[in-house]
Amino acid sequence: MTPEAIRAAAQRIYGHARRTPVLTSPFLDEIAGRRVFVKAEPLQVTGSFKFRGALSAVSALPDGTGVIAYSSGNHAQGVAAAAALRGVTAVIVMPADAPALKIANTRALGAEVLLYDRAGGESREDIGAAVAKERGLHLIRPYDDPDVIAGQGTVGLELAEQLPGDVSGDVLVCCGGGGLSSGIAVALADTRPDLRVRPVEPVGFDDVARSLDAGERLGNDRVSGSICDAIVTPIPGELTFPILKRLSGPGLSVTDEQALSAMAQAWLRLKVGAEPGGAVALAAALYHSDRIEGDAVTVILSGGNCDPAMMTRALAGL
Amino acid sequence: MTPEAIRAAAQRIYGHARRTPVLTSPFLDEIAGRRVFVKAEPLQVTGSFKFRGALSAVSALPDGTGVIAYSSGNHAQGVAAAAALRGVTAVIVMPADAPALKIANTRALGAEVLLYDRAGGESREDIGAAVAKERGLHLIRPYDDPDVIAGQGTVGLELAEQLPGDVSGDVLVCCGGGGLSSGIAVALADTRPDLRVRPVEPVGFDDVARSLDAGERLGNDRVSGSICDAIVTPIPGELTFPILKRLSGPGLSVTDEQALSAMAQAWLRLKVGAEPGGAVALAAALYHSDRIEGDAVTVILSGGNCDPAMMTRALAGL
Numbered sequence A, B: 001m002t003p004e005a006i007r008a009a010a011q012r013i014y015g016h017a018r019r020t021p022v023l024t025s026p027f028l029d030e031i032a033g034r035r036v037f038v039k040a041e042p043l044q045v046t047g048s049f050k051f052r053g054a055l056s057a058v059s060a061l062p063d064g065t066g067v068i069a070y071s072s073g074n075h076a077q078g079v080a081a082a083a084a085l086r087g088v089t090a091v092i093v094m095p096a097d098a099p100a101l102k103i104a105n106t107r108a109l110g111a112e113v114l115l116y117d118r119a120g121g122e123s124r125e126d127i128g129a130a131v132a133k134e135r136g137l138h139l140i141r142p143y144d145d146p147d148v149i150a151g152q153g154t155v156g157l158e159l160a161e162q163l164p165g166d167v168s169g170d171v172l173v174c175c176g177g178g179g180l181s182s183g184i185a186v187a188l189a190d191t192r193p194d195l196r197v198r199p200v201e202p203v204g205f206d207d208v209a210r211s212l213d214a215g216e217r218l219g220n221d222r223v224s225g226s227i228c229d230a231i232v233t234p235i236p237g238e239l240t241f242p243i244l245k246r247l248s249g250p251g252l253s254v255t256d257e258q259a260l261s262a263m264a265q266a267w268l269r270l271k272v273g274a275e276p277g278g279a280v281a282l283a284a285a286l287y288h289s290d291r292i293e294g295d296a297v298t299v300i301l302s303g304g305n306c307d308p309a310m311m312t313r314a315l316a317g318l
Helices: A003-013 A026-032 A050-058 A074-086 A100-108 A124-135 A146-162 A179-191 A207-214 A240-247 A256-270 A280-287 A308-315 B003-013 B026-032 B050-058 B074-086 B100-108 B124-135 B146-162 B179-191 B207-214 B240-247 B256-270 B280-287 B308-315
Strands: A035-040 A067-070 A090-095 A112-116 A169-174 A195-202 A252-254 A296-301 B035-040 B067-070 B090-095 B112-116 B169-174 B195-202 B252-254 B296-301
Touching: A003 A050, A003 A146, A003 A179, A026 A035, A026 A256, A026 A280, A026 B100, A035 A146, A035 A256, A035 A280, A050 A067, A050 A074, A050 A146, A050 A179, A067 A074, A067 A124, A074 A090, A074 A100, A090 A100, A090 A124, A100 A112, A100 B026, A112 A124, A146 A179, A169 A179, A169 A280, A179 A195, A179 A240, A195 A207, A195 A240, A195 A280, A207 A240, A252 A256, A252 A280, A256 A280, A256 A308, A256 B308, A280 A296, A308 B256, A308 B308, B003 B050, B003 B146, B003 B179, B026 B035, B026 B256, B026 B280, B035 B146, B035 B256, B035 B280, B050 B067, B050 B074, B050 B146, B050 B179, B067 B074, B067 B124, B074 B090, B074 B100, B090 B100, B090 B124, B100 B112, B112 B124, B146 B179, B169 B179, B169 B280, B179 B195, B179 B240, B195 B207, B195 B240, B195 B280, B207 B240, B252 B256, B252 B280, B256 B280, B256 B308, B280 B296
Parallel strands: A035 A296, A067 A090, A090 A112, A169 A195, A169 A296, A195 A252, B035 B296, B067 B090, B090 B112, B169 B195, B169 B296, B195 B252
Antiparallel strands: none
16 A cells, blocks of 8 residues: 555546544543544544545446445445546445444435345355455455555544644544554555554454554454444455555554444533444543653544444433 | 624634534435435534634634623533633533533533523622622623624635535524524625525524514523523524524524434444534424425534433433
């Protein structure tokens, strides 16, 4: 992955993906004990950063090429919206236990949804590959795809321009397979080398943090059981992990309760709706300040698609 | 009020007030039956557009001038934050029945809060004038102040640049005393005369709509009893009404239930946290489409400061 590839992706998605704002609040600064800068990707088209990578990938294909994707939801919505924008077919393979809202949104965006049994051990990779071959569709992986990583990296290009010049240090990124983290890491290494990506995961699903510690790709024991469904993945990506090993700082992990509390703070202090998996980086900034250095921290609030009941649960903690 | 005064205000608040994004969602377009463009002022500093007018006014005063304001909450937070930014004293007179969060926020932003009994008939105007005189503070009115109106008008300048060139027709604005509506109306008359402001109020508190119909300022029977506390005012402003009479289209009004539903849609489809009074314009776009003309409508989502219980109540309707 190169900065040039990310700049090319930025050109492909320009005018369709939103340049999301970087928000601040003195109340968040007080909790974190330092200045907190929050890049608000729930405000992105389809409610998460995934639209960037999806549109980057779909628009890199020859005109008219239909696509297929497997996803717990945000990548699904991103690919569905990108395909609709480009006027091509989209088939999405989703776990049957994904939030109802994500499944409904994906269908409403014009995609055909195929459900599979995640807990029962069905392999979305196998299903995706079979349908792609059968119907002649191009498979767009959620993170192990250079065009997807380049698209997510546009978050880093924007951050480099949006953050005040005196901000350095940690950039906390909600991390599943590592597409967003690795893309931002490459963009920042080129534009703002004083900023360093650190992946944030749910406790018990911290495969990237443990892999970074070990220097090799290690998997999770489970692939369900967290409310942070958007970022629960089996093992770091083949393409993303070498990038993170080279450029990222150590990982952080947060509990479900901390993710819920960060969701509540994002609503209360920034007026942004986040989902649990999209709030783990903010949770780390607020509740693990002892593991962060410097007088400022940057956070990617990565997505906001969850059921109302989950948001209500988060608000009940205030 | 002149476009030049609004441009001067834009210069005074530049770099401190945020240029808030204009958001869209195909799901909202479907409900409204036309394209919907939403200017998201809950993402403004202090969670509402009021920071614009407050900073415009405070920064127009001689350096070091302390200020006082009376407000149901959002103007209070705006003035408190603006005064803190300028390093001057702020005293805020607030109704004792304002949302607890707004009172707490105003204090946390460094202002001194004086509570009064709104339902019991105490006059905030009398209290504000007395304290201002006694302590030598400059009174910043929530809407009947040229510098405040000019500050709110910067929303209109931004809209003129942000909206696609083919968008014309109604711009629905949440309306209390008329500061935001009149400021935007002046800005748009100068920059995009094909766009027309229409004020939106709660049913039963539609003093501006009735005044526009009558051609003269008419008051409301009550000044409490709506969940849209932010925009319940006794009578259209002396400065704002003549502007609206000249430039605005007819008013619209929505029920509390419609405002709550619009709050829920703003969270679900835009990931923005709105308060009831800040969501009435979106409610009108979604639920009174028969009273709007054209293939597009623009909405100001004006603020997002409410207690968690109110947000939970809105979410329960989804």
